[in-house]
Each structure stands twice: as C-alpha cells, then as structure tokens.
Amino acid sequence: MIAPLIAAGVAMILSLAGTGWMIRLMHNRGHTQPILAKDAANIVVPEHSHKSGTPTMGGLAIVGAALAGYLISHVRPGVVFSNQTLVVWVGVLAMALVGFVDDAIKIRTRHNRGVLWRHKGYITLAIAIGIAVTLLATTDIDTRLSFVRPEAPGWQLGNLVWVLWAGSIIFAVSNAVNVTDGLDGLAAGSALFGFAAFTAIAFLGFRNPGIYPNIVNPYDLAVFAASFGGGCAGFLWWNAAPADIFMGDVGALAIGTALALLGLTTDTHLLLILICGLNVIEIGSVALQMVVFRASGRRRRLFRLSPVHHHFELGGWPETKVIIRFWLIAGISVATALAVFIADFSEQAARRR
Numbered sequence: 492m493i494a495p496l497i498a499a500g501v502a503m504i505l506s507l508a509g510t511g512w513m514i515r516l517m518h519n520r521g522h523t524q525p526i527l528a529k530d531a532a533n534i535v536v537p538e539h540s541h542k543s544g545t546p547t548m549g550g551l552a553i554v555g556a557a558l559a560g561y562l563i564s565h566v567r568p569g570v571v572f573s574n575q576t577l578v579v580w581v582g583v584l585a586m587a588l589v590g591f592v593d594d595a596i597k598i599r600t601r602h603n604r605g606v607l608w609r610h611k612g613y614i615t616l617a618i619a620i621g622i623a624v625t626l627l628a629t630t631d632i633d634t635r636l637s638f639v640r641p642e643a644p645g646w647q648l649g650n651l652v653w654v655l656w657a658g659s660i661i662f663a664v665s666n667a668v669n670v671t672d673g674l675d676g677l678a679a680g681s682a683l684f685g686f687a688a689f690t691a692i693a694f695l696g697f698r699n700p701g702i703y704p705n706i707v708n709p710y711d712l713a714v715f716a717a718s719f720g721g722g723c724a725g726f727l728w729w730n731a732a733p734a735d736i737f738m739g740d741v742g743a744l745a746i747g748t749a750l751a752l753l754g755l756t757t758d759t760h761l762l763l764i765l766i767c768g769l770n771v772i773e774i775g776s777v778a779l780q781m782v783v784f785r786a787s788g789r790r791r792r793l794f795r796l797s798p799v800h801h802h803f804e805l806g807g808w809p810e811t812k813v814i815i816r817f818w819l820i821a822g823i824s825v826a827t828a829l830a831v832f833i834a835d836f837s838e839q840a841a842r843r844r
Contacts, residue, residue, distance in 0.1 A: 494564040495690055498714045499721035502560030506725025509552035514729060514736045517546030523598070545734060548594045549726060550742015553679075554587050557722035557749075564714050573708030575630040576715050579752045582622035586665055586748040589614055590740030612666070615744065619661035622748075623654045626755070633705040637758040639835045641705050660760065661751040667770035668747030669740060670777055670798050674814050675732035677800065679723045681769045681821035682746045686720030688766050688825050689713075689753040692832055696757060702839045705758060712756055719749050732811050762832060768824025769817055773798045 517523065523544045558580070564570060593611060626632050627650060634653040635641040648656055672678035693716055696702075696709035703709065723746070729735045738746075747770070754763035764771055776799035783793040794802040803813050 502721030
C-alpha cells in the first residue's frame with residue numbers, strides 16, 4: 492500500500508502548490524471564467540455574478556499533479572508500469588486536451604460556451620470509442636459485463652458490443668462529471684470519494700488474485716486512482732466555496748474519464764452507477780428535463796433548472812447547503828458501493844477456505 496500512499500501524498504502536495512500558482516498566473520493573464528445571467532434557452536440562472544473574475548482551467552493542476560504522483564511512486568522498487576494503465580493515461584490526457592481547448596475558447600470569446608460546444612459531444616464520443624478500441628487491442632481486458640467481478644453477471648459481450656458499451660460508459664461518465672461541475676467544489680469533492688473507493692477496490696484485487704484474476708496489474712490501477720484522489724484533494728483546498736479557481740472542462744472531462752476507465756479496468760462496470768451516483772443523478776436530471784420539455788411541446792419543465800443542483804438553488808437553498816448535502820449523497824452512494832463490493836469479496840473469500 493506504500494506506492495498508492497506515495498502517489499496520493501505527492502499528488503496532493505503538488506496540486507495544492509500548483510493550484511495556488513495557477514490562481515496567480517490566471518489572474519495576471521485575465522484568464523477567468525465568464526459568468527452569464529441567463530442560459531442558452533434565455534432562462535434566468537442562480538445568482539453567481541459574484542464569481543465573475545474567478546480563474547479557471549484549474550483542472551490542469553489536478554491532472555499534472557496526478558501524473559507526477561503516479562510517476563514518482565514508480566521509483567519505488569517493485570512498482571511496475573502496466574500497459575493497461577498507460578492506455579488509461581493516454582485516454583485521460585486526450586479528454587483533458589479537448590477540455591483545455593474548449594476552456595481556452597471560452598476565455599478568448601468571453602462566453603461560457605466555447606466554439607466546440609455544439610460538436611464536443613461527437614468529439615468526446617469518438618475519443619471514448621477510440622480508448623475502448625485501444626484497450627481491447629493492446630491489453631487483456633475482460634470483455635464480460637461485470638458488476639463487482641466478471642463472473643457476476645458474467646455475460647460475454649464480444650469485442651464489438653464491448654467496445655460500444657465501454658465507449659458509452661467513458662462518454663457518459665466524463666460528461667456527467669462535467670455537468671456536476673456547476674457549484675464550488677461539488678465535482679472535485681464527489682470525485683474524491685470515487686477515487687478513494689477505486690483505490691480500495693484495486694488494492695483488494697491486487698491482494699486477492701485468486702478472486703480477481705482478470706484485473707490487469709491492479710496494484711498499478713490502485714496507484715493511478717490514489718494519484719487522482721490526491722490531485723482532487725489538493726485542488727479542493729482552493730476550489731471549496733467560495734472558490735478561488737474553477738477546474739474547467741479540462742479537469743471535469745479528465746476526472747470523468749479516469750473514473751470510467753477505473754470502472755472498466757477493475758471489472759466493476761455496473762458498480763459505477765453507485766460509485767458515480769451523484770453524477771448519475773445530475774446528468775439524469777438533465778435528460779429528464781429535456782424529455783419533459785420536448786414531450787410537453789416546450790411548455791413545461793420538470794425542474795426549475797437543470798442540472799438539479801440549480802433547481803435547489805432557485806428554490807432558496809444557499810450554494811454551500813446544496814454542496815454539502817450533495818457531498819453527503821455522493822458519500823452515501825460510494826459507501827454503499829464499497830459495502831456491496833466487500834460483501835461479495837467476503838463471500839468469495841469464505842468459499843475458498
């Protein structure tokens with residue numbers, strides 16, 4: 492467990508220092524997040540004008556610190572790189588690049604939607620499918636549908652269906668985290684729970700190869716998850732309400748991709764629904780809002796505003812109350828996921844005695 496702890500500690504320190512440096516840099520260059528009073532449908536949004544002038548693109552510090560923590564932890568003897576985790580890193584960096592470009596366009600145009608926004612869904616979906624294809628072609632990843640391990644439920648998807656399934660998961664989770672990133676610290680705080688859970692899951696896989704023989708180098712995955720958890724923790728120091736910096740799309744897309752790929756590589760596809768429970772609720776609220784709005788002939792809405800965190804803000808909840816209560820939802824969801832995983836692990840361990 493020493494290498495994951497090193498990765499987390501180094502990433503947290505570098506993220507803490509790096510984010511502080513980025514705040515000063517972005518302030519000096521005027522790279523701040525545009526804050527609009529209305530959304531694209533001309534609907535009044537919660538009052539966030541006081542956040543105007545807040546630096547953005549802080550996700551660069553998260554990704555950079557996580558990568559540094561991951562690499563430095565491998566100096567320790569016996570900690571080896573796996574081809575699967577390296578593919579995961581390439582995928583995370585590719586998604587981060589898309590977010591970086593979109594953030595840069597937002598800053599330049601002084602609008603909260605970059606030029607890419609109409610096409611970003613297609614771009615991220617194409618990258619997600621590309622990551623899935625690369626994982627399948629270059630690693631020994633299991634292509635069965637899994638809940639807590641491939642044997643449960645154990646349905647063989649086949650190469651084509653698995654690529655479509657895995658690509659859909661990466662696309663959905665990366666965009667779900669992006670949707671969640673609407674209040675100070677909400678996305679980073681909830682993601683921290685998820686990365687902690689995946690660190691535990693991957694480490695259990697490493698210590699119990701007889702129960703989890705299909706995970707490719709789970710120790711390296713534990714280091715990867717811990718490094719991102721540390722990166723989020725250091726960033727949250729500055730991003731907690733009232734935020735001194737926003738993570739931007741560069742951070743949200745990278746974090747979402749990392750969580751999705753951890754679910755795929757640890758064979759916990761369906762458990763992701765619980766580990767990313769808050770993100771599922773957030774993006775689900777957007778989908779439900781669109782369905783009701785279109786079904787009613789564009790006359791009715793289910794929520795005052797989506798994502799659902801804005802619904803509660805418009806209902807009178809202070810932003811900090813929404814954030815803390817949503818963190819509690821995320822924590823309960825992740826704790827439930829870990830309870831399910833550990834219960835299955837205990838059952839399998841008992842059978843082997």
